[in-house]
Amino acid sequence: MADRTPTHLEAWNLRLAEFEENQRVGPVRAALGRMRRNKLLLLGSVLGVAVLGTGLFGPIISGADPTYQSFSAILQPPGSEGHLLGTDHLGRDLAVRVFIGIRVSLMVAAGVTVLSLVLGLLLGMFGGFLGGWKDRMIRGTVDFVWGFPLILVAVLFAGGLGEGLFPVILAVGLVNTAAIARVVRGEVLSLSEREFVEAARAGGLSTSRIMWRHLFPNILAPALVLASYYVAVAIIAEAALSFIGLGAQPPTPSLGGMVSDGRNFLQHNVPELGQVGHWGATIPGITILLLVLAVSLIGDGLRDVFDPRLRHEAKGVDEE
C-alpha cells in the first residue's frame, strides 16, 4: 500500500485544483478549459468535425447521385476525371457513396445511442434503486441480453424484421442498453448509500422524486461518457452487419457493404492501370477507421473532462 500514497495525493491535489478552478471561473468555463487542454479530445474533435462535415455536406457539394451507374467507367482509380475517389464495380462514384455511407453510420450510431441511453438509464435506475424482485427481473433480463453476441442478436432481428437499418438499430441498441443499464445500476446502488439520498429519504421525499431530482443528475454524466464509447461500438457493429448483408440494403450505400463489395476486386488487375482495384474496399475501410477513431477520441476526451474519477480509476487510484 505504501506506493499508493503519492497517487492518492496526486489525485487529491488534482481534485482540489479542479474545485478551485470551478470556484474561480464556474463549472462550464472550467470544463471548456479542460477540453481545450485535452489534446486527444481536440484531435478527435477535429477529425470528427471533418468526417461529420464530409458526411453532411459532401453529397451536396459533390452533387453526384450515389446510385448512378456508368458501365463504361467501372473501377476507375481515385483522382480519375469526375471521380475524386474513383468508382466501384458498377461504375458508381465512390466519393459520394462514402459520404452517404458516413451519414448512414452516424444515423445508426445516433439511433442506437438514444435508444440504449434512454432504456439503459431507465432500467439501471429502476433496478438499482427499487431493488427486490424488480431488480432481479431487470438484472436477469439485462444479463440475458448481454450474454448474447451482438451479431447473433442482429441475425435474430433480421430474421424477424427483415434486413435493413431498423433491425440493426434495434439489435445494437438493445445490446448496448444492457451494457449501459449494468453500469447505471451499479452507480445507483452506490449513490443510494450516500448521505444526500439518505437525507432525502429521511425528509420523506417520494421514490420518484429522489430518483429524478437527486439520482438522475448524478448518473447522467457517467452514462453520457459511457454512451460516447458505445457510439463507436455502434458504428463498427453497423459496418459489420452491413458487411455480411444484414445492414443497409442496396441501393443505400453503407461503409461495411462497400468494403464487402470491394473485397472481390482486391486482387483484380485493372488492365488500363496495371494495378489492382483495391480502392473499392480500402477507401470505405479507412473511412470506418477514421470515423471510429474520431468518436473514440472524443469519448475518451469527454470522459477525462467530465468524469475525472474514471480517469483516476484507470490510473489505479481507487483500487483497493
Added chain:
Amino acid sequence: MGNSWMDPDLGPEVTELTEQYMAKKIGRRQFMKRLGVAGVGVAAAASILAACGDDEPDTVATTAAATTATTAAAATDDGATTTQAAAAPEETTATTEAAMMGPVAGGTLREGYNRDVSKHDPATTNWYDPAFFAIYEAILSNDPSGATVPQFASGYSGSDDGLEYRFTIPEGKLSHSGGTIDAEMVAEFYRSIQTYSFIAGLAAPVDTYEADGNDVVMKMKNPWVGALGPHKTGYWRIVNINTWKEHSLTADGELNAASTYGTELADGTGPFTHEEWVPGSHVLVRRWDDYPGSQTPFFENKGPAHLDAIRWTVITEAGQRATQLENGDIDTLINPAHQDIGRLESNSDLTVIRHPEWSGYHLAMNRDYPEYFGDRLTRQGLSHALDREGMVQAILFGNGAATYGPFPTTDRNYESAVEQFNQFDLDLANQKLDRAGWTMGSGGVRERDGVRFEFRYLVEDETVQKSVAEAVQAQFANVGVRANLDVVDRALAFEQQSGPGRDSVEMSLFFWLWPIPLDVLILFGGSQFIPVPNFSHAVEPRVDDAIASWQTSATEAQAQAAASQFQLAWAEELPYIPLMNQNATFVHNNKVHGWQPFVWNLYPYYNDTWIEA
C-alpha cells in the same frame, strides 16, 4: 443459325488445326505435333483433343508434353477455350513426367463450387450439383462431341416411328447399398419421377416406362426429337428405387417431407458414394470400391475411380474462389469471379477452360401482382430500361452475352430475330411506361391508379447475382420504378419464389442452368407449371402454343420452327425479362488430370480424374 462457336480472336492457328483434325484432313499425331508448334501446352492440348471427341487424353498429354509449354489459348469448334500460362521448364518437366507415368490412385480432389449445395435426390431436388455426376449415373450421356452415348445402359435404340425407345440394362449392375439394379427398377424409378418430380413436365411427351426383360421401354405419346435429352440430366439419374421409396415415401405413397434421402444418404450407381452433405459448407463423397465399371465410351478408366474422395466446398463469395485455388486450398474450381479469370489464366500452375454455357439470368415478374406486371406494355417498358450490353461488360467482364430472348446466343436453336425486341432505349422505356398509364409520382416513383410502382425484388445471396440485381435495380430507378432488393440464401430464395398467387414474391432474379435451354425454359414459361417453376405465374397462350409445338416436334426442322416460335413469343410477351448469359469457366491445378469439363454436360465426370502424388 448454325452452331459454330469458334472465336476467331482466340488462337486462329489452333482453330484451323482443329478444323483440319475434325475434318480428318490430318491425323491425331500430326495434329498434336502442330499444336505443340503452335505453343499449346500439355493440359490444353489434352482438353482440345477431348473436346474434339478423342478418347485418349493421356496419349495426348504425353505427345504434347514433348513440346514447350508456353502461354496458349486454344479454341475448339465447340467454342471452348483452354488456357495454360507458361511454366518454368523444370515444372513442366515434372508435370509431364507425372502425366507420363499415368493415373495414380488416391487423394481427395478438393473442388470449389460457386453455389450452395442441393440435396442428392434426383427426384425431389430443385437443382443438381456436380456431386450428381459422381454419385449417380444417367442412362445415357453426352460425349465430348455432343453425341449421345450409353452410360448406365449398355445400349439404346429408337423405333422408326419415334414412339418407342429401348434402353438395355446390363445384368449385374449394383447400387451403393449392394442391391441389384435391373430394368424393372429403373422403369419404376422413372415412373416415380413422372409422379413426384416438380420437373417431370419437361418430358411430358413420354407416356410410360416399362420393363421388358433387360430393357427399359419408354413409350411416347407422340414422336419427339427431344425425347432423350431429359434422360441425360441430373434429374433422371438412376437411384435404387427400393432405398428411395423406403426413405422418401410415406405409407400412403405421398412424398415424405421429413425424408433424409439425399441429405443423409444416397443410393446411386456412380463411382462415388454419398458421405457428408452440409449445406452452406461442403459435400463429401468417397470412392466406391465395388463399382462394377462403366461402358461409357469416352471414359478412359473403366473400373473404380482413381480418387479416394471428392470434397466440394461451397464458396459463394466470388472473390474467394480464385484466391482459394491460388492458395492451394482447392484443386479445381467451377466458375471463378469473372474479374479473376484473366489472373488465373496467367498462372502457370493452373489451366482455365472456358466454353459457352446453357444458362441465363432473367427476371421473374409475378403476374398475381397485375397492378405491376399485368400488362405487356409495362413489362416491355421495364425491359427497355436495361442496358444488357453494359451489364455484360461491367459485371461479367465480357465473359458472356446479352440476351434479348430466352436463349443464349450460342445455342443451336437461337433465333436472332428476338434482337428486334428489348433493346436498351431509355426514351422508349419511359414512353411505354407512360402509355401504360404510369405517371411520375412523389419521390421520383411512378404511380398508376393510386398504386406506386414499388415492389419487393428477391435475389439469391451470391456475389454475381447480387451485382446483377443491384444493376437492374438502379436502371429501374432511372425510369421511376423502385425495386426494393431483398438478398436471401438459396433455399429461402427458392421457397419465396415458389408460392402460389401472391404468396410468391413480386419480382425475383433467377439464374437458370440447363444443357438444353428449350427444355427448361418451357417449365419456366408454361402455364401448366404455375407456380413452380413458372415463378412468373404467367399464362401466355403464344408461349403455350410454342411449347406444344416443341413437344410434338418429330423432326429437327419442326423443332427449329417451334424453338423460333417460342423465342419470339417470349421476347415479345415477356413472361420473364431476359438479361444475359455467361460462359462456363472451369479451372484446375495442373497436378489434376482427367478432369475435363466440356460444353455438352454441365459438369465434368470424375471417373478419369486423378491427382499427381
